[in-house]
Amino acid sequence: xxxxxxxxxxxxxxxxxxxxxxxxxxxxSPTLPAPPDAPDPPATKRAGPxxxxxxxxxxxxxxVICDTVAVPIEHQMKDxxxxxxxxxxxxNDGSYRLTVRFKSGTDVNVATALVRERVALINARxxxxxxxxxVTVRNDDPGRFxxxxxxxxxxxxxxxxxxxxxxxxxxVKDELTRVPGVADVRAVSRSEIAIRVWPDPDKLAASQIxxxxxxxMVELHNIRMEAGQPGRALAKKIPPLTFTFLGRRPDVxxxxxxxxxxxxxxxxxxxxxxxxxxxxxxxxGFTRVGGKPAALQAVRVDDTKSVIGELRKRFAEFEKxxxxxxxTGLVADLxxxxxxxxxxxxxxxxxxxxxxxxxxxxxxxxxxxxxxxDCLAFSERETDxxxxxxxxxxxxxxxxxxxxxAEIREVSVRVSDLSSDRPFPVRVAILxxxxxxxxxxxxxxxxxxxxLAKDGLALDPALTPAPGAPHLSITxxxxxxxxxxxxxxxxxxxxxxxxxxxxFTDAILESRSMRHTLGEQFRGxxxxxxxxxxxxxxxxxxxxxxxxxxxxxxxxxxxRVNLHxxxxxxADVPPGKTVTEVTAxxxxxxxxxxxxxxxxxxxxxx
Numbered sequence: 341x342x343x344x345x346x347x348x349x350x351x352x353x354x355x356x357x358x359x360x361x362x363x364x365x366x367x368x369s370p371t372l373p374a375p376p377d378a379p380d381p382p383a384t385k386r387a388g389p390x391x392x393x394x395x396x397x398x399x400x401x402x403x404v405i406c407d408t409v410a411v412p413i414e415h416q417m418k419d420x421x422x423x424x425x426x427x428x429x430x431x432n433d434g435s436y437r438l439t440v441r442f443k444s445g446t447d448v449n450v451a452t453a454l455v456r457e458r459v460a461l462i463n464a465r466x467x468x469x470x471x472x473x474x475v476t477v478r479n480d481d482p483g484r485f486x487x488x489x490x491x492x493x494x495x496x497x498x499x500x501x502x503x504x505x506x507x508x509x510x511x512v513k514d515e516l517t518r519v520p521g522v523a524d525v526r527a528v529s530r531s532e533i534a535i536r537v538w539p540d541p542d543k544l545a546a547s548q549i550x551x552x553x554x555x556x557m558v559e560l561h562n563i564r565m566e567a568g569q570p571g572r573a574l575a576k577k578i579p580p581l582t583f584t585f586l587g588r589r590p591d592v593x594x595x596x597x598x599x600x601x602x603x604x605x606x607x608x609x610x611x612x613x614x615x616x617x618x619x620x621x622x623x624x625g626f627t628r629v630g631g632k633p634a635a636l637q638a639v640r641v642d643d644t645k646s647v648i649g650e651l652r653k654r655f656a657e658f659e660k661x662x663x664x665x666x667x668t669g670l671v672a673d674l675x676x677x678x679x680x681x682x683x684x685x686x687x688x689x690x691x692x693x694x695x696x697x698x699x700x701x702x703x704x705x706x707x708x709x710x711x712x713x714d715c716l717a718f719s720e721r722e723t724d725x726x727x728x729x730x731x732x733x734x735x736x737x738x739x740x741x742x743x744x745x746a747e748i749r750e751v752s753v754r755v756s757d758l759s760s761d762r763p764f765p766v767r768v769a770i771l772x773x774x775x776x777x778x779x780x781x782x783x784x785x786x787x788x789x790x791x792l793a794k795d796g797l798a799l800d801p802a803l804t805p806a807p808g809a810p811h812l813s814i815t816x817x818x819x820x821x822x823x824x825x826x827x828x829x830x831x832x833x834x835x836x837x838x839x840x841x842x843x844f845t846d847a848i849l850e851s852r853s854m855r856h857t858l859g860e861q862f863r864g865x866x867x868x869x870x871x872x873x874x875x876x877x878x879x880x881x882x883x884x885x886x887x888x889x890x891x892x893x894x895x896x897x898x899x900r901v902n903l904h905x906x907x908x909x910x911a912d913v914p915p916g917k918t919v920t921e922v923t924a925x926x927x928x929x930x931x932x933x934x935x936x937x938x939x940x941x942x943x944x945x946x
Contacts, residue, residue: 529625774937
């Protein structure tokens, strides 16, 4: 909980607007433009090798990661020989990913070695927590969609999603990773139980305790810091820390008593004194295959033909040892199946129950098309953003999906054909080369998007990353409250009632961080300022008279292209046109409205 001389500040998040970068979150960063001094390769030219650099900064926000990890690494990479572009993504979950693209004809092993050498040179300048987690370098093309999708399911509902995810993580993933030719296996929307630690930044500062101190002491209990996403982020700058464990679940109360520091006056500070500790799922997502809960694995392979036979043998072995009513197998093969991707967004504050109901309706509409197409659905972070992968039978295309889903009017829908192995293959970047800041970049990006939508140049255009969730900042003026005879507890109870959640009261009075989805009845900071507070002598005073209330939208995901902050327009191709044609048209339209100091770049086709 932040504080200021004027009072106590509390921030809460009404909604995390969907940042469903499927090609990013599931597969890595999208293909982005070459540097200004290097011409974009033509769409028909074979793409050169790509090398991926991954790092994790536990507790780091997107902006902190950008300043302390992205900037030094990318400046070390910028003058590599044969390089065509640098594309990076910093996220509020503590993750950093850099994609280094090389010219066609560059030896992939040489490219990987060059990147690994540069990482080794900069390693000592990175934050200690990043070094402890390790920086990985590998040959990969994260812009492409995973080729194979494997699911563990319980046809009769004997096992729930938690069991299926744990089984897939412990039994299936390791076996698939060992198959020669398999580049990567990633669990989608896994929901194993983990330990979640929510640090209070003010208490950490007052006690002079760092995130690193917490991680080191917790790991003495044979608990390991989770390197992946920690699930829902806090509205504050410090996201929750997620730890995994093997075997028996740890005692939460014992973790609360974990020693962190002894002060000069011999006072003992424990983990529970500066953090909240709980057992919770690693993510808030879900996966459905054939309309039922399942555990999903996205598999990237070097060559499908060389590994598909061996994978099928492994699946046959699984079936011999799987528990009764538990099946494992391939549910989609993009090398053999014609597929489409659907991105669906629900309104703000959509509950999990509402999302599940909408998903069921979408699945029913898809099955109602000719030959009842198979589909899988998953939501990785937020309950109001869902992705569907649909296997298209002959005679059914993306246009049929759009028409069928038009019946659900309360959602936003994007549909893309996966024939190019990349969802929404039209990709145009807008770079802030004049250091105008993220707010101005977002404004310029929105203007360009409106122009593309008006001209109708592409199908389902969207700007990525989507803006972060609008945050609500409330600063209570304790002095005025005392002068007017208002009880702070009564004030925050009134706020909690207005936003539809009385638990909001605790977030203010206990000065702890909290992420909260505001109720649909809340209509903005202006409405909250009008909340009537009952004062002595029967007077009513508006909240705005004793508190500062405003909304702001932070950037929770930061993209950088060739060392510059960037936003990316993604879209699909209208019938009868090529990716190259539509991309060029979008670039011309965007350049017409983008002001000086910003650059519009056509992305290299692969």
